[in-house]
Amino acid sequence: MNFQDIILSLERYWAGHGCVIWQPYDIETGAGTFNPATMLRSLGPEPWKTAYVEPCRRPGDGRYGDNPNRLQHYYQYQVVLKPSPLNSQEIYLDSLRHLGVDLEAHDVRFVEDDWESPTLGASGLGWEVWLDGMEVTQFTYFQQVGSFEVNPVCLELTYGLERIAMFIQKKDSLYDLSWTDDVTYGDIHHQDEVQWSRYNFEDADVTMMAQLFDMYEKECRRLVKEGLVIPAYDYVLKCSHAFNMLEARGAISVAERTGYIGRVRGLARRCAEAWLQLREELGHPLLKSEGTLAESH
Amino acid sequence: MVDFLLELGTEEIPAFYIEPACQGLQDRLIIALEEAHIDVADSRTASTPRRLTLFLAGLPESQPDREEEVSGPPEKAAFDQQGQPTKAATGFARGHGLGVEEIELRETPKGRYCFLQKKIAGRATSEVLAEILPQIIARVHFPKSMRWPVIGAGQDQAITFARPIRSITALLGGAVVAFAINGVAAGRQVFGHPFLAPEPFELATADMQAYLNALQERSVIADVDTRRTLVRDGVDAVLRTHGGTLKTMALVDEVTNLVELPNVVQGTFDERYLELPAEVVKSAMMDHQRYFPVEDSAGRLLSRFITVINRGEQHATAIREGNERVLAARLADAEFFLKEDRKRSLDQRVEDLQGIVFQEKLGTYYDRTRRISELTEHLAARLGLGGEESACASRAARLCKCDLTTEMVGEFPNLQGIIGGEYARMDGEDPEVATAIEEHYLPRFAGDSLPSSPTGRVLALAEKFDAVVGCFAAGLAPTGSQDPYGLRRQALSILRIVLECGLRLSLNDTISFAASRLPEKLSAEGILENRILDFFWDRLYNFCLEHQHRYDLVKATLATSYDDFHDFQRRLEAIEILAKDDGWEDLVTVVQRTFNIYKNAGDPGEVDEELLQAPEERAVFEVLQKNLPIIAPHVERGEFVEASRAYAKAFVEPVHDFFDKVFVNVDDAAVKNNRMALMKAVNQLYSKKIADLSHVVLE
Numbered sequence: 001m002n003f004q005d006i007i008l009s010l011e012r013y014w015a016g017h018g019c020v021i022w023q024p025y026d027i028e029t030g031a032g033t034f035n036p037a038t039m040l041r042s043l044g045p046e047p048w049k050t051a052y053v054e055p056c057r058r059p060g061d062g063r064y065g066d067n068p069n070r071l072q073h074y075y076q077y078q079v080v081l082k083p084s085p086l087n088s089q090e091i092y093l094d095s096l097r098h099l100g101v102d103l104e105a106h107d108v109r110f111v112e113d114d115w116e117s118p119t120l121g122a123s124g125l126g127w128e129v130w131l132d133g134m135e136v137t138q139f140t141y142f143q144q145v146g147s148f149e150v151n152p153v154c155l156e157l158t159y160g161l162e163r164i165a166m167f168i169q170k171k172d173s174l175y176d177l178s179w180t181d182d183v184t185y186g187d188i189h190h191q192d193e194v195q196w197s198r199y200n201f202e203d204a205d206v207t208m209m210a211q212l213f214d215m216y217e218k219e220c221r222r223l224v225k226e227g228l229v230i231p232a233y234d235y236v237l238k239c240s241h242a243f244n245m246l247e248a249r250g251a252i253s254v255a256e257r258t259g260y261i262g263r264v265r266g267l268a269r270r271c272a273e274a275w276l277q278l279r280e281e282l283g284h285p286l287l288k289s290e291g292t293l294a295e296s297h
Numbered sequence: 298m299v300d301f302l303l304e305l306g307t308e309e310i311p312a313f314y315i316e317p318a319c320q321g322l323q324d325r326l327i328i329a330l331e332e333a334h335i336d337v338a339d340s341r342t343a344s345t346p347r348r349l350t351l352f353l354a355g356l357p358e359s360q361p362d363r364e365e366e367v368s369g370p371p372e373k374a375a376f377d378q379q380g381q382p383t384k385a386a387t388g389f390a391r392g393h394g395l396g397v398e399e400i401e402l403r404e405t406p407k408g409r410y411c412f413l414q415k416k417i418a419g420r421a422t423s424e425v426l427a428e429i430l431p432q433i434i435a436r437v438h439f440p441k442s443m444r445w446p447v448i449g450a451g452q453d454q455a456i457t458f459a460r461p462i463r464s465i466t467a468l469l470g471g472a473v474v475a476f477a478i479n480g481v482a483a484g485r486q487v488f489g490h491p492f493l494a495p496e497p498f499e500l501a502t503a504d505m506q507a508y509l510n511a512l513q514e515r516s517v518i519a520d521v522d523t524r525r526t527l528v529r530d531g532v533d534a535v536l537r538t539h540g541g542t543l544k545t546m547a548l549v550d551e552v553t554n555l556v557e558l559p560n561v562v563q564g565t566f567d568e569r570y571l572e573l574p575a576e577v578v579k580s581a582m583m584d585h586q587r588y589f590p591v592e593d594s595a596g597r598l599l600s601r602f603i604t605v606i607n608r609g610e611q612h613a614t615a616i617r618e619g620n621e622r623v624l625a626a627r628l629a630d631a632e633f634f635l636k637e638d639r640k641r642s643l644d645q646r647v648e649d650l651q652g653i654v655f656q657e658k659l660g661t662y663y664d665r666t667r668r669i670s671e672l673t674e675h676l677a678a679r680l681g682l683g684g685e686e687s688a689c690a691s692r693a694a695r696l697c698k699c700d701l702t703t704e705m706v707g708e709f710p711n712l713q714g715i716i717g718g719e720y721a722r723m724d725g726e727d728p729e730v731a732t733a734i735e736e737h738y739l740p741r742f743a744g745d746s747l748p749s750s751p752t753g754r755v756l757a758l759a760e761k762f763d764a765v766v767g768c769f770a771a772g773l774a775p776t777g778s779q780d781p782y783g784l785r786r787q788a789l790s791i792l793r794i795v796l797e798c799g800l801r802l803s804l805n806d807t808i809s810f811a812a813s814r815l816p817e818k819l820s821a822e823g824i825l826e827n828r829i830l831d832f833f834w835d836r837l838y839n840f841c842l843e844h845q846h847r848y849d850l851v852k853a854t855l856a857t858s859y860d861d862f863h864d865f866q867r868r869l870e871a872i873e874i875l876a877k878d879d880g881w882e883d884l885v886t887v888v889q890r891t892f893n894i895y896k897n898a899g900d901p902g903e904v905d906e907e908l909l910q911a912p913e914e915r916a917v918f919e920v921l922q923k924n925l926p927i928i929a930p931h932v933e934r935g936e937f938v939e940a941s942r943a944y945a946k947a948f949v950e951p952v953h954d955f956f957d958k959v960f961v962n963v964d965d966a967a968v969k970n971n972r973m974a975l976m977k978a979v980n981q982l983y984s985k986k987i988a989d990l991s992h993v994v995l996e
Contacts (some may be wrong), residue, residue: 010849028654061631062511067630068626068629069629069630088461089308089491102606103492104493105608106612106615106616107612109309109607110309111309112309112311124443125460131619132615133586133620133623134622134623141443141444141445141461143443149450151444152446152452153446167619172622172625250652253661
């Protein structure tokens with residue numbers, strides 16, 4: 001199965017389970033979790049099911065296209081099921097079967113990993129899912145988001161698409177992955193890795209990034225006060241990315257790092273609070289009935 | 298008699314949570330049953346990442362019937378003048394379902410009262426279990442617990458658990474015990490291996506052997522010891538074929554709790570990765586992947602690894618290939634980091650330490666390196682290191698934190714120090730310098746080894762003293778439950794290095810010097826140093842108790858001094874020997890009685906010979922004069938037993954006579970004071986030099 005088919009397979013599978021097939025967000029994010037479809041929608045009592053591809057930017061992970069296993073830009077496949085179903089593990093495993101992975105013949109393991117995002121004030125308990133020793137998915141039951149307790153608890157599945165593709169295609173280098181039958185991952189992204197790595201580590205304007213962080217932070221706070229939480233949240237993402245860029249450039253000391261993270265977390269909390277209030281004011285429209293939890297089909 | 302079997306079917310519980318949780322469940326349930334008067338003859342547990350199982354044998358079918366005595370109204374209120382029962386009496390009896398004629402009258406401190414013997418029928422065991430099981434399960438302790446959505450309404454009463462509970466099997470004899478947790482009702486269904494035998498089966502009765510057998514047929518080895526043995530023996534067998542043996546039992550324990558059906562698989566990697574430092578290769582294998590490294594009989598790492606899979610042998614080949622690819626990727630990463638790191642030597646990285654903050658008030662690692670270097674130089678001189686060793690120690694101090702700027706330590710943070718040592722070797726530094734860098738974090742935990750060379754020890758001590766003194770000064774001293782900088786462990790490491798390597802160090806001097814290197818604006822030195830000294834008192838006290846020393850003897854020895862740990866240890870050993878002497882009580886008595894006399898006096902000053910009146914007084918003074926030049930040399934030479942015996946021989950009788958005949962609290966202030974001064978002199982000859990025996994508890 002080439003990379004493109006893997007994505008299409010997952011989209012079809014999760015659409016079949018009643019998920020809203022969302023689209024990737026149009027702002028730089030470090031993880032699918034930051035997309036408002038996860039971060040904001042996981043808050044409050046309204047149920048929600050969504051799945052989407054999310055291109056992720058991790059400036060510090062760049063390797064100039066030299067390392068066959070690490071990228072500063074890669075694709076996650078993100079699924080959120082709220083509330084988490086009784087057969088959470090089974091539905092996830094079936095998605096792997098849907099990709100053609102023989103789960104009897106391969107060693108699938110759920111290995112303890114409690115995920116945390118200090119910038120989002122989010123944390124959960126769950127596992128890394130391994131396929132023959134390779135981590136392919138982060139499987140998490142959110143307990144807290146934006147510093148608020150999540151109720152009902154939702155399930156987040158974050159597939160590492162390249163990892164799964166490496167497993168399925170049995171490749172040793174990311175760049176050798178078949179994106180389509182004629183085009184490789186390297187054909188598409190190798191130059192990106194080279195130029196972005198140079199930019200992230202050597203070239204990005206640090207003064208500008210620091211100024212942008214301050215400006216985004218200010219705008220975010222202003223918007224929350226104005227009652228515009230949805231635009232405000234975009235600025236949380238912008239702050240987070242500016243921070244990642246500053247870190248990759250080596251412009252932040254360990255002490256300053258804690259400070260920056262705290263500031264982003266503070267913004268995330270304000271947005272979370274405002275979002276909860278907004279949904280309450282709207283009367284929790286997606287909460288059509290005090291439903292009982294059912295198995296997902 | 299009937300047996301009980303409980304299985305909680307869960308999603309994968311973290312490996313280290315499983316066995317303690319199972320044990321806790323067993324202990325708490327047995328206690329709760331005993332409190333309900335239901336005794337358990339025998340018990341057993343089993344567990345895998347997906348199930349916690351408890352088996353209790355030989356329970357009664359119900360609680361025993363029992364009698365309970367209830368008290369009622371006083372006789373006066375219960376019976377009238379003619380001795381006939383009143384409404385109070387009939388009400389009382391009826392309220393307990395008995396007849397008035399059953400009322401007994403008895404004397405109590407408050408008068409004659411009515412009593413009834415009530416028979417309480419024992420409840421069925423299944424009913425008791427159904428009632429207490431939810432509470433017991435809710436209270437199983439995990440380091441971290443989670444919430445998950447509950448079926449139906451009932452989220453409010455939902456319990457937290459390590460991971461979601463998805464099935465419950467609870468049988469008492471052949472019957473299901475009816476209860477539910479988080480919307481999951483107990484039944485008799487059991488699930489085997491989720492991939493190799495996904496269809497559930499039903500358990501007819503609470504039969505542990507039948508349960509274990511049925512699971513084994515379905516690819517689950519639920520008995521922990523059996524599974525652990527399979528892992529251990531399997532891994533060991535492979536290791537032996539290459540000439541090595543199993544050393545990492547902790548990993549065996551963890552892996553045992555990561556699988557339900559263990560099978561051992563051997564894999565290989567490209568030999569070129571053996572050029573990487575062995576510790577890096579091992580870390581890549583063990584820390585994340587939980588693979589076992591393979592060594593030959595000479596202890597050399599081979600390009601092989603062992604993994605334990607949760608599938609049958611028939612699938613081993615494909616699974617091995619996948620694991621090999623993962624390991625190859627990690628080793629390729631490590632090789633990349635090595636290449637990048639080697640573009641600069643450790644020495645070239647020293648300036649970069651200015652970019653890494655150690656602690657907000659204590660500055661960067663560059664500042665810390667400077668302090669460590671100065672303290673290393675100071676300690677090297679104090680501990681009498683030779684010129685070459687001193688130079689090595691100083692060089693090692695300069696470089697010891699440089700590996701924090703490397704990619705390798707960024708990826709493998711637990712290899713701090715080890716990477717530094719490797720890179721130092723590659724840089725062509727003196728081997729002694731490299732070893733000192735590698736070892737300066739030792740000992741890292743209880744039972745870990747100590748730095749092997751004098752340079753390593755000096756550097757290790759300097760590094761730890763800077764951490765302890767610095768953190769105290771920055772207001773980061775440990776509190777009851779918080780010790781984020783691990784200062785207790787660091788102080789303990791200091792103790793071990795000093796004591797086990799026989800180093801003669803002055804605690805006061807070292808702390809003073811370390812404090813003098815700190816930024817000026819940190820706490821006032823006097824208070825700081827006392828707090829650190831108290832901290833070391835606690836560590837040394839606990840250390841001695843852990844090594845089975847008597848607490849009162851430890852306190853006595855500490856009270857005298859603990860500035861030189863080695864000297865402290867010798868004095869403690871001495872009084873432990875003396876505590877077995879016949880004359881021990883007499884010795885202790887001298888010190889205690891003399892102490893008690895002057896302890897509230899303030900400072901009585903020196904003895905004035907002119908003011909001595911009674912013959913017994915003068916006798917004690919003469920003994921004091923005569924024996925000072927005998928006892929002092931013993932003390933100087935560390936002959937504490939001899940010194941003590943000489944002291945006892947000299948003072949026991951004269952002091953006894955003194956207390957017999959001489960009254961200290963006379964009206965004449967000068968004489969009284971002089972007598973106290975005399976007692977103080979006698980006391981302090983011992984308590985200031987060997988041990989303050991006023992802390993000793995005589996049996």
